[in-house]
Amino acid sequence: MLTWMDRLARILAALGGAVVFGVALTVTVSVVMRVLGLQGVRGDFELVEMSCVWAAGLFLPLCQLKRGHVMVDLFTNWLAYRVRAVIDWIWLIGFALAWAALCYFTVHGLAEIRAYGDQTMLLSIPVWWAYVPSVLGTGAASLIAFAQATLLPREAVSEVGH
Structure with a gap:
């Protein structure tokens, strides 16, 4: 399962x-x-605007895969590993649902x-073109977060034994 998540996230991030x-070259020229x-x-400024939307949408899955979102663990570091794993699992489900909702509304x-x-x-x-990478990004981020949520309980159980 990790292989397809990694490939999907990296392909979208590469795009x-x-x-x-491409837009950096265009602006330079x-x-x-x-x-x-x-x-x-x-229309170079239109290309910059469009590319910012495209890049932001396409980088979302890699950010989710790497769990690169802002985390404030100031109040949870002292908790047992299993408790933190449960909290992480809840957040992963929350992210997955939020990404799915964003994808739906996009x-x-x-x-x-x-x-x-x-x-x-x-x-x-056409302005709707700007929405396409956001649909791809939020949809893929949702799938990745759901997959991570299914893998996290197994990781937590295996980590406790070590």
Whole structure:
């Protein structure tokens, strides 16, 4: 189970990284063109906006896989390992449900904005395209969190024996 989670999270993060790299190149070219007195890349700020949304959505599964979210364990470090494992399990279920809810509402938002036909001003990029990576990211993060929640009890039992 860990293999598919890791692959999925890394593939989506790599796509997010490629988007960031591509837009960084685009902005660099645009700035150099402006410095040289030429017209910059048309709609470069629209591409930056769109890429930020894409990258944020595509990095979510890797963050969930690595449990990279902010954790405040100031009040739980003194608890027994099993108690902390139960608390972690509850949080994993909470994350999984929250990611699933976000995915559900993002799909509905995508459908509404697509039906509305809204586009960016300069490049006429359909705005609903920005929702696609968020649907992928929140959906994958939800699946990963559910998988982690199913694995955590086994990890807790095996860790106590050591």
